[in-house]
Amino acid sequence: MSIEGVAGESRAERKERTRRAILDAALDQLAETSFDSLSLRQLAKAVGIVPTGFYRHFATLEELGLALVEESFGTLRELIREVRRSDLVPDLLIDRSVEVLAEQLDAHTAHYRFIARERYGGSAVIRDAIRHELGLFERELVTDLARMPEIAHWGAADLHVLASLFVDLMVSASGELVGPRAEQPGRRREVIETLRNQGRMIVVGAAGWQPLSS
Amino acid sequence: MSIEGVAGESRAERKERTRRAILDAALDQLAETSFDSLSLRQLAKAVGIVPTGFYRHFATLEELGLALVEESFGTLRELIREVRRSDLVPDLLIDRSVEVLAEQLDAHTAHYRFIARERYGGSAVIRDAIRHELGLFERELVTDLARMPEIAHWGAADLHVLASLFVDLMVSASGELVGPRAEQPGRRREVIETLRNQGRMIVVGAAGWQPLSS
DNA sequence: CCTTTCAGTGAACATCCGTACACCGAAACT
DNA sequence: AGTTTCGGTGTACGGATGTTCACTGAAAGG
Numbered sequence: 001m002s003i004e005g006v007a008g009e010s011r012a013e014r015k016e017r018t019r020r021a022i023l024d025a026a027l028d029q030l031a032e033t034s035f036d037s038l039s040l041r042q043l044a045k046a047v048g049i050v051p052t053g054f055y056r057h058f059a060t061l062e063e064l065g066l067a068l069v070e071e072s073f074g075t076l077r078e079l080i081r082e083v084r085r086s087d088l089v090p091d092l093l094i095d096r097s098v099e100v101l102a103e104q105l106d107a108h109t110a111h112y113r114f115i116a117r118e119r120y121g122g123s124a125v126i127r128d129a130i131r132h133e134l135g136l137f138e139r140e141l142v143t144d145l146a147r148m149p150e151i152a153h154w155g156a157a158d159l160h161v162l163a164s165l166f167v168d169l170m171v172s173a174s175g176e177l178v179g180p181r182a183e184q185p186g187r188r189r190e191v192i193e194t195l196r197n198q199g200r201m202i203v204v205g206a207a208g209w210q211p212l213s214s
Numbered sequence: 215m216s217i218e219g220v221a222g223e224s225r226a227e228r229k230e231r232t233r234r235a236i237l238d239a240a241l242d243q244l245a246e247t248s249f250d251s252l253s254l255r256q257l258a259k260a261v262g263i264v265p266t267g268f269y270r271h272f273a274t275l276e277e278l279g280l281a282l283v284e285e286s287f288g289t290l291r292e293l294i295r296e297v298r299r300s301d302l303v304p305d306l307l308i309d310r311s312v313e314v315l316a317e318q319l320d321a322h323t324a325h326y327r328f329i330a331r332e333r334y335g336g337s338a339v340i341r342d343a344i345r346h347e348l349g350l351f352e353r354e355l356v357t358d359l360a361r362m363p364e365i366a367h368w369g370a371a372d373l374h375v376l377a378s379l380f381v382d383l384m385v386s387a388s389g390e391l392v393g394p395r396a397e398q399p400g401r402r403r404e405v406i407e408t409l410r411n412q413g414r415m416i417v418v419g420a421a422g423w424q425p426l427s428s
Numbered sequence: 429c430c431t432t433t434c435a436g437t438g439a440a441c442a443t444c445c446g447t448a449c450a451c452c453g454a455a456a457c458t
Numbered sequence: 459a460g461t462t463t464c465g466g467t468g469t470a471c472g473g474a475t476g477t478t479c480a481c482t483g484a485a486a487g488g
Contacts, residue, residue, distance in 0.1 A: 225485055253474080253475075254477090255474070256474095265475095265477085266478085266479095
């Protein structure tokens with residue numbers, strides 16, 4: 001067995017450990033290929049189990065993908081909670097949000113890359129799962145935005161427009177970190193800097209926005 | 215031979231016709247999978263040639279992908295030219311741009327889906343090629359924007375922020391058309407409507423923008 | 429008319445793929 | 459102590475993959 005045993009470890013603990021190893025190996029492999037060309041055998045080799053062992057944890061590769069989606073959006077929810085905690089005036093809120101996002105991108109690079117890459121990727125099931133989760137995330141954003149006095153009088157359509165802008169920006173920024181060039185130190189700063197200014201510009205737009213009549 | 219001959223057709227014409235068939239079959243197949251899991255054999259079968267016949271037109275699959283990138287951005291350049299032709303005031307310009315984009319998305323769905331899907335996709339070569347072309351496109355946009363009197367005094371950094379916003383929006387809108395749900399008639403209108411409002415909101419933001427000091 | 433070019437052929441290759449199946453050994457349970 | 463559960467093993471299978479090579483037949487060129 002290539003996954004070495006550990007002294008006092010229950011069967012459930014061990015299973016969970018292997019499961020984690022599979023998820024991590026998948027995220028690692030997904031840095032270089034897209035999900036729908038993910039190889040179960042290479043995955044198993046990286047984990048240190050035999051190919052068939054995979055099925056003890058996931059019924060199909062697709063199920064693995066959905067688990068990754070779930071996990072990735074878990075970290076995204078961390079983000080929104082993190083930002084919500086700091087109750088700031090709008091001007092500083094963008095800066096703070098971008099700051100938190102930058103931290104998250106560092107801490108969970110593989111997850112955010114996965115979302116950016118598979119959002120419009122080749123697997124319909126995963127694509128739809130991500131679309132669904134991004135929809136939920138956008139709604140959370142909408143309820144947060146609706147609480148802000150400056151735009152309290154906006155309609156649902158206006159809030160959707162604004163929130164979807166932020167979501168697109170966030171995913172794009174994540175996507176800019178997928179390549180090998182993302183490792184260039186200057187590159188990351190540049191992406192973050194652009195993102196911050198984009199956010200600011202949108203906030204200015206929101207401030208001067210005439211709510212839609214409909 | 216599965217590609218039937220045509221009466222008065224030179225050898226070069228015929229070769230070009232097969233090449234087109236390969237590109238089209240690839241675009242067709244890329245509606246369902248991502249590029250890096252594209253199958254040369256399935257491709258050949260769809261075209262009606264034997265697998266090895268492919269190599270008469272492209273040295274590798276990668277080269278095919280680069281040809282698709284080039285072709286896709288050809289249609290994108292059509293778009294910008296189309297918009298540039300109609301010299302409008304800023305208010306109407308967004309509406310007109312979105313209108314033209316909507317037409318282009320209809321006429322060249324496969325190309326735009328390809329760009330959206332592979333922008334952050336699994337093939338590094340194609341990803342970089344798309345990034346490069348999007349960079350060029352953004353620069354074109356910048357020079358166009360710089361001609362507008364309202365923002366003539368902006369610096370390069372400001373123009374970059376604005377242009378990259380538009381580029382992200384455009385690609386996102388393209389990406390929303392990848393799935394099977396894109397065929398729902400209401401869905402398309404909704405995407406376009408959202409895009410138009412996003413564009414308007416950004417224009418409002420640009421109008422009130424205080425240029426960066428640096 | 430004779431020669432060259434070359435798009436498309438077809439067989440053969442080694443390699444990788446997902447997964448079905450019977451099996452094992454130790455942890456968990458009774 | 460005896461039995462069951464179950465994570466991981468190893469073999470084996472049929473099928474798909476990209477690429478090689480020598481070949482063909484008709485169009486192009488002399």
